[in-house]
Amino acid sequence: MTVAAFAIEAACLTLGRFSLRAIDLALDAGEIMVLLGPNGAGKSVCLEMIAGFHRPTSGRILIHGREVTDFPPERRRVGLVFQNFGLFPHFTVAGNVSLGLHARRRAGRAQARRGVGELLAQFGIAHLSGRYPQDLSPGEKQRVALARALAARPDLFLFDEPFSALDARTRDALRDELKTFLRQSSAPAIFVSHDQTDAALLADRVAIMNRGAILQVGAVPEIFRKPVNAFVAEFTGMENILAGRVLGQCGDLWRVQVADTVLYAQGDDLAGNDASLCIRAEEVGLSVADGEGSPGLHGATNRLAGRVTDTISLGVISRVTVDCGFVLVAYLTNRNMRELGLSPGREVVAEIEAASIHLLRPDAADRIAVSEERQSDGAVPIPQPWRWAAKSRV
Amino acid sequence: MRKAPARPNGVVLAFWLIGNLLLAFILAPLIGLATMQSPGNIARVAAMPDVRLAIGLSLLAAFLTTVWAALLGVPLAYGLARTDFRGKEIVAAIVDLPLAVPHTVAGIALLIVFGRQGWIGGPAGEFLGLRFWGTLAGVVVGMLFVSAPYAVNAARIGFEAVDPRLEKVARTLGMGPWRVLADVTLPLAWRSIMTGLTLTYARAISEFAAVAILAYYPMTAPVKIYELFLQSGLDEASGMALLLLVVSLALFILFRHIARRGDVFAGVGR
Numbered sequence: 001m002t003v004a005a006f007a008i009e010a011a012c013l014t015l016g017r018f019s020l021r022a023i024d025l026a027l028d029a030g031e032i033m034v035l036l037g038p039n040g041a042g043k044s045v046c047l048e049m050i051a052g053f054h055r056p057t058s059g060r061i062l063i064h065g066r067e068v069t070d071f072p073p074e075r076r077r078v079g080l081v082f083q084n085f086g087l088f089p090h091f092t093v094a095g096n097v098s099l100g101l102h103a104r105r106r107a108g109r110a111q112a113r114r115g116v117g118e119l120l121a122q123f124g125i126a127h128l129s130g131r132y133p134q135d136l137s138p139g140e141k142q143r144v145a146l147a148r149a150l151a152a153r154p155d156l157f158l159f160d161e162p163f164s165a166l167d168a169r170t171r172d173a174l175r176d177e178l179k180t181f182l183r184q185s186s187a188p189a190i191f192v193s194h195d196q197t198d199a200a201l202l203a204d205r206v207a208i209m210n211r212g213a214i215l216q217v218g219a220v221p222e223i224f225r226k227p228v229n230a231f232v233a234e235f236t237g238m239e240n241i242l243a244g245r246v247l248g249q250c251g252d253l254w255r256v257q258v259a260d261t262v263l264y265a266q267g268d269d270l271a272g273n274d275a276s277l278c279i280r281a282e283e284v285g286l287s288v289a290d291g292e293g294s295p296g297l298h299g300a301t302n303r304l305a306g307r308v309t310d311t312i313s314l315g316v317i318s319r320v321t322v323d324c325g326f327v328l329v330a331y332l333t334n335r336n337m338r339e340l341g342l343s344p345g346r347e348v349v350a351e352i353e354a355a356s357i358h359l360l361r362p363d364a365a366d367r368i369a370v371s372e373e374r375q376s377d378g379a380v381p382i383p384q385p386w387r388w389a390a391k392s393r394v
Numbered sequence: 395m396r397k398a399p400a401r402p403n404g405v406v407l408a409f410w411l412i413g414n415l416l417l418a419f420i421l422a423p424l425i426g427l428a429t430m431q432s433p434g435n436i437a438r439v440a441a442m443p444d445v446r447l448a449i450g451l452s453l454l455a456a457f458l459t460t461v462w463a464a465l466l467g468v469p470l471a472y473g474l475a476r477t478d479f480r481g482k483e484i485v486a487a488i489v490d491l492p493l494a495v496p497h498t499v500a501g502i503a504l505l506i507v508f509g510r511q512g513w514i515g516g517p518a519g520e521f522l523g524l525r526f527w528g529t530l531a532g533v534v535v536g537m538l539f540v541s542a543p544y545a546v547n548a549a550r551i552g553f554e555a556v557d558p559r560l561e562k563v564a565r566t567l568g569m570g571p572w573r574v575l576a577d578v579t580l581p582l583a584w585r586s587i588m589t590g591l592t593l594t595y596a597r598a599i600s601e602f603a604a605v606a607i608l609a610y611y612p613m614t615a616p617v618k619i620y621e622l623f624l625q626s627g628l629d630e631a632s633g634m635a636l637l638l639l640v641v642s643l644a645l646f647i648l649f650r651h652i653a654r655r656g657d658v659f660a661g662v663g664r
Contacts, residue, residue, distance in 0.1 A: 073565035080566040082559045100567040152567045
């Protein structure tokens with residue numbers, strides 16, 4: 001059996017009223033995992049537990065095969081990058097980097113200076129050596145933060161929403177650069193975010209977290225198309241979550257009643273049970289009704305008759321709402337929109353492949369609106385009566 | 395980088411006019427004190443040995459007070475800034491208490507505890523030979539009681555302004571908690587700590603009542619001024635007062651200079 005580059009096994013932690021429940025994760029060398037969840041899910045607490053700032057009440061943490069559960073942060077060999085990159089404002093760029101070098105390697109002065117020079121050159125920031133952090137651009141700050149972390153030779157990189165204070169364009173550029181850096185590194189990385197774009201563009205795998213528990217771990221397409229429960233579906237922006245009832249089997253497909261319509265879907269055996277049907281909006285095809293082809297199953301494709309009720313341009317794509325007896329949201333390219341001439345009132349045919357419909361056992365306990373969890377990440381939780389109100393409602 | 399000066403608006407101008415009244419109110423007595431002096435009078439007062447002794451004692455005692463306030467107050471400030479616990483506000487209120495107690499009351503309370511029969515004064519005298527009633531130690535105790543809140547509060551604000559995430563990053567870079575304190579937290583809070591200690595020093599020098607009750611002798615400058623006022627009248631008292639003002643002012647300018655130099659050592663470029 002190969003040893004994971006990083007593993008956290010059944011780690012539990014209680015902080016006041018907040019608790020992390022049986023956190024289990026394992027990363028291979030060089031792997032990038034994005035820990036995704038709403039504010040207050042416990043992502044930052046989890047990251048700080050891995051870094052050594054909170055001691056788990058049970059479970060183990062292994063970094064590069066060493067058990068570090070009882071180690072203080074300075075002995076764990078993790079590189080930590082925070083929002084705004086956490087550079088020391090009272091040290092120059094060179095000073096920031098040499099701090100990492102000194103502290104871990106106990107290098108001599110001359111050796112340290114050479115080491116700093118090499119690192120700065122590697123990140124293309126040698127010319128910034130004497131500058132202070134407040135005079136750097138976000139991109140330069142990121143490079144300094146990475147150089148400083150690398151100086152301490154970490155076995156694991158941890159990122160806590162480093163981009164959350166940046167504008168979209170800067171964020172995109174820095175994300176690309178970070179990904180290139182992490183691709184070359186053998187140390188795995190955990191990246192905490194509440195932004196799905198970070199997950200989609202950075203992650204080898206994503207872990208979805210809510211209320212102190214990891215709900216699902218998997219590659220991005222899997223999580224986005226096959227969420228394990230309604231919370232993951234809602235949080236990852238599943239546009240269509242339809243309430244239905246599984247009637248029975250038909251070949252390898254399930255017949256599901258949704259409003260007055262029968263849809264065919266793939267999935268687990270939920271015969272006779274209520275189910276939620278998850279359909280991503282980009283999997284819904286629309287064409288103009290021309291009287292040909294009746295609604296129903298055609299091959300493995302569901303065909304539905306409906307009427308457009310709303311269209312919104314989102315820039316590159318448009319969002320079309322169709323009434324098929326139930327509300328269905330579809331994404332179309334602007335070109336498609338023009339060609340089909342879609343506008344409210346238009347009769348259309350919606351096509352959905354059975355394989356694109358994901359059946360979900362409705363689980364009330366996890367149906368929590370994202371907005372209900374507003375507690376800020378990381379901080380020691382302070383008593384908040386509404387948290388209990390939110391819990392008692394489900 | 396300096397901000398471009400904002401265009402003054404009516405509110406700012408009006409408020410400056412009002413604010414100048416307060417400035418004048420503060421400055422007027424001091425100017426009065428300075429202008430009523432003849433150079434001869436100041437020279438005569440300055441030549442009096444017990445006046446020099448009293449000013450010297452005030453400076454020394456205030457310095458010792460500031461050292462103690464730093465040694466005891468900065469750790470308390472760090473604790474208050476970095477931990478949350480039930481009753482934290484009560485602790486903070488206790489720190490502020492000396493600001494609200496009349497200093498005559500403070501002096502009497504200190505006398506009860508630090509006097510020859512007191513909880514602290516008794517054992518200290520018996521085992522350490524340390525007496526507070528009428529000694530330099532007593533002067534320092536009186537000064538420390540009334541001036542410590544300034545050291546604690548300013549340092550606490552300074553520590554609270556240091557992002558705990560910077561300390562966390564430093565830990566992951568391999569620095570132990572004491573090293574993080576020395577290399578990250580203290581340098582970043584330095585300016586606030588020095589501001590607090592300057593205020594402590596100022597408050598210590600100016601204390602009269604608590605010191606006079608606990609340690610009338612050896613006479614500090616404020617006590618000596620009071621005595622001159624009672625015995626020799628306004629001339630000598632105001633001469634010595636001006637002398638004390640000038641010496642204090644010179645010291646504060648020096649302090650600010652040291653504080654700023656400390657910042658430069660820590661490498662803050664502004």
